Amino acid sequence: MTHDILINYVEKDDQVDSEQQTGWVSSFKRFLNMVLSQLLQEHPKIALLDSQLLQDSTSLNVLNQTKVLVTIVSPEYVQAPIQEKVINTFFEVAQNQPDLPAPDKRCFKVVKYPVAYDSQPLLLKPLLNYNLFYLNRETGEEQEFEDFFSSIAEKNYWTSLVDLAYDIYHVLTRFDKKQATKTDDQLLEGIVGEGDSTRTVYLAETSQELTIQRTIIKRELQRHGYQVLPNYTLPNDVEKLEQAVLTDLKRSLISIHLIGREYGENVKGGDVSVIELQNKLASEYSQQQSEGTEKFSRLIWLPPSLVEASERQQQFIENLREDAQGLSNAEILQIPLEDFKTTIRKSLTDSPVQMQERDHAPKTSTNKLQVYLIFDRVDTQPALLLMEHLQAQGFYVITPMLMGSILEVRQQHIEGLKYCDVALVLAEKADEQWVKVKLKDLVKAPGFGRERPMRAKILLAINDYHNITKDDLKTYNVRKVENIDLNDFSAEFTFQNILNQAVQNNQS
The missing domain is CATH 3.40.50.10140 (Toll/interleukin-1 receptor homology (TIR) domain)
Structure with a gap:
């Protein structure tokens, strides 16, 4: 798409007075770009769409090529009739893109100055407010920010801006992964579990x-x-x-x-x-x-x-x-x-x-060898590929819970360590400290009630983790496999040999 983010506003909200070098909206755009660039590790494509540009009806066509719409809500904004048309058009366009996030997940409401709920465009009313104004404690009145680097701006403006950036970031990353198959979505549902x-x-x-x-x-x-x-x-x-x-x-x-x-x-x-x-x-x-x-x-x-x-x-x-x-x-x-x-x-x-029933939970008894595939949420995509490969080979794959209370997630992790035949730690983007913690957990497994040794303990490191030394691997009694082909796990002889050996040990 042409634009990652389109900022919709009225020109009065970006006027420059004698003391300012840039307008409110232009400053907002610059700050949002700065925070998102750190999250995305690249500059997002952000453009401004003001009400003057919208006088040309063909300009609404740009909404077809926009991932995220950010509306700058103010008393002046809601008085411009064209703005409701922009919102309605964006929602209509987004609803005709069923493979992408829903329109209410792609539209964000930034409140520059409070506007009565009943005065807001219909489709904007239920959207979450990202309030970029503050309450003056001396006067008891809401005020717009003029100094974006004051102590009160640091507490209010920047906190809300960072929240907004994180939420937009999560939407944009879903666009990057829109090629994921429905099978992936179904597997993910089994791993994450439904909300409760x-x-x-x-x-x-x-x-x-x-x-x-x-x-x-x-x-x-x-x-x-x-x-x-x-x-x-x-x-x-x-x-x-x-x-x-x-x-x-x-x-x-x-x-x-x-x-x-x-x-x-x-x-x-x-x-x-x-x-x-x-x-x-x-x-x-x-x-x-x-x-x-x-x-x-x-x-x-x-x-x-x-x-x-x-x-x-x-x-x-x-x-x-x-x-x-x-x-x-x-x-x-x-x-x-x-x-x-x-x-x-x-x-x-x-x-x-x-403890909820879910797909890929550990079983106390099964005819198949159980492989506990341990991975961090950031490595979900390679984990799905590996899980499919393991299932095709006849293994029952246990996965960690990626959502839940701290206690619930920990208990499920302990159950996985307790009943698996093979423990497999997969790491590509995961933090090195996270990897070390999981390897230490493999050593602690007997203390969790495990009654027999694991048939294999594997660290599958797609990227290099230089600080995990040979001595560490010896301490944890873990076999390390590196630089594996994500698209063909079976091509890696060392990895496949370890799995085959586990199967042979089970049959003997």
Whole structure:
């Protein structure tokens, strides 16, 4: 496609005043390019599409050749009639490209300055907000960023920008892998497993002042394989909002609420704020669950330095502390953020883990030799190729879980080490330290309850790992195979010989 990213905006949002060398949108483009270039290891193709260019109807044809559309939302943007046509056209074009990510995954909403939910284009409303404005604590008003390198910009603007860049990066990498076959997708589904409540967390929307803290917690949860909800902008109408929140709560293991000094505006059609309503719904849902066999817990965080809260917010916090029923299966913690993150991790790992049935899980007994194919998520594609080769040779292939709670993933890994006949560590892009940890795990396997020696332990290094020495391999009792042909694993004699020997030992 011609463009990796097309930035849609109105020219007023990129005007240059006497103190600025570049406009707001041009600066945003430069910063986004800088962050994405580090992630992609190459410069993405980013172009600007302003409303003046759109006066020519044929200019909309550029959307056919665009992977990602970024909209810069502002009061001026929503007043330009052509902009809704741009959004509608992009969604229509993307829907006719079924082999590519869905349109709502390819369109990103950057908020330069707040716009009322009801004033936004229809297709933009549910999209996640990437807020690039800040709250002036002295005036209590939202403001646009003019100095992109101030301390407040570092905390707000850059945190949201990096979040946006990571999310765009994940979409662009899916375009690079669009040649993957449906068979690959099916195999991946068996490895990753379908989403369920054991690894889904409801991280409640919060006030503008705590957006950064919410982002930090969200990143950490996602890094450990959790899905974080809501992953869209909550509706403004109270009935639709309640329905959306309850749907997400039912999918979640736990809810997390960050309470600051701002109460926020009442939800349209209701008499409480979004923050209070989410907590109320989570409390009621937790109470319902406690009456059955399933449990649902809540963690509520208040900053240690909480001061100058509004009168209504003080009343909300006071009611929260005193309402015993509302605190069923809940903890209120007024501690530093790092300590709160530790509490979150403990709450998730202490939750009862139900080991889910999935394809490629270890079997306690089978007629086939079990090969535990150990790989990092970044090496999924070569792992799929190798898995197909091993299955064609009659092996039962165990794979690691790539998503799930820390405890769940670790337990599945231990089960794989416990029951496999051959352990095979595959590494191409994986970090060298990751490789060493997995090789050490092979040595620890007897301590996990393994009753007999493995028939073979192999390190299949597609790239060179110079710091893994011969002495290391001797310590771990591992055979190393290097520089193998990704498209023809059977052509590598050493690798094939080790597998054949394992089969012969099993038959004897």
